Amino acid sequence: MSTTQSERLRGLLEPLVSAADLDLEEIEVSRAGRRRMLRITVDSDQGVELDACAELSRAISGKLDETDAMGEGEYVLEVSSPGADRPLTEHRHYVRAVGRLVKLQLHEGGELVARILTVDDEGLDLEVPGVKGRKPTARRVTFTEIAKARVEIEFSHKDKKEEEA
Numbered sequence: 001m002s003t004t005q006s007e008r009l010r011g012l013l014e015p016l017v018s019a020a021d022l023d024l025e026e027i028e029v030s031r032a033g034r035r036r037m038l039r040i041t042v043d044s045d046q047g048v049e050l051d052a053c054a055e056l057s058r059a060i061s062g063k064l065d066e067t068d069a070m071g072e073g074e075y076v077l078e079v080s081s082p083g084a085d086r087p088l089t090e091h092r093h094y095v096r097a098v099g100r101l102v103k104l105q106l107h108e109g110g111e112l113v114a115r116i117l118t119v120d121d122e123g124l125d126l127e128v129p130g131v132k133g134r135k136p137t138a139r140r141v142t143f144t145e146i147a148k149a150r151v152e153i154e155f156s157h158k159d160k161k162e163e164e165a
Contacts, residue, residue: 005029005069009038012069016059017042020052023092025082029075036075038064041082045096048081088149094119097151104141105148113152114139 009027017024017040026041040060042048057079064070064077088094088102097116104112114126115136123142130136 009069012063012067013040013060016063017056020056020059022048022052022056025086029070032076034074036070036073038070038075038077040077040079042079043082043096045092053079053081084151084153086150088151091119091121091143094124094149101152101154103150103152104146106141106145107147108145112139112141 006027006029009029010024013027014024020042022042022044024040025043026039028037028039028041030037030039040056042053042056057077060079061077086093088097094116098119099116101113101115104114106112112126112128114128116124117127117138118125123140123145126139126141127136128139
């Protein structure tokens with residue numbers, strides 16, 4: 001997708017997404033046979049429910065029908081929330097991952113798996129799990145040290161909501 005089309009779509013769709021109290025994470029246009037595929041990824045601090053995606057999809061479809069932003073020809077519209085394996089790239093992604101286990105690739109070449117305790121403007125306070133029965137340790141990592149970050153899927157960890165119930 002050209003930058004100008006991407007910018008045009010973002011300018012057209014961002015107000016609709018914001019009106020639904022969601023963040024526009026990504027716009028992707030690709031080919032699927034003779035048709036084009038327009039994928040819109042949205043998120044929020046509370047997550048995104050299926051009904052919200054359906055409502056937003058109808059609003060986006062209507063807006064695109066009113067304009068020529070997608071040009072001539074058929075396209076398929078898909079509105080969804082980010083997957084669990086989405087990379088953490090924005091400050092808000094880290095804030096939403098507080099309490100979760102993350103895998104960090106550091107610029108210095110190391111890898112770190114730890115739980116995010118707090119997030120501020122400069123970086124993260126982490127709890128690094130202990131090895132072989134040792135207690136967890138605290139560690140501070142600044143955003144400038146992080147090359148890549150991704151949430152690790154946990155099947156046995158209870159989050160705060162489950163613990164309070």
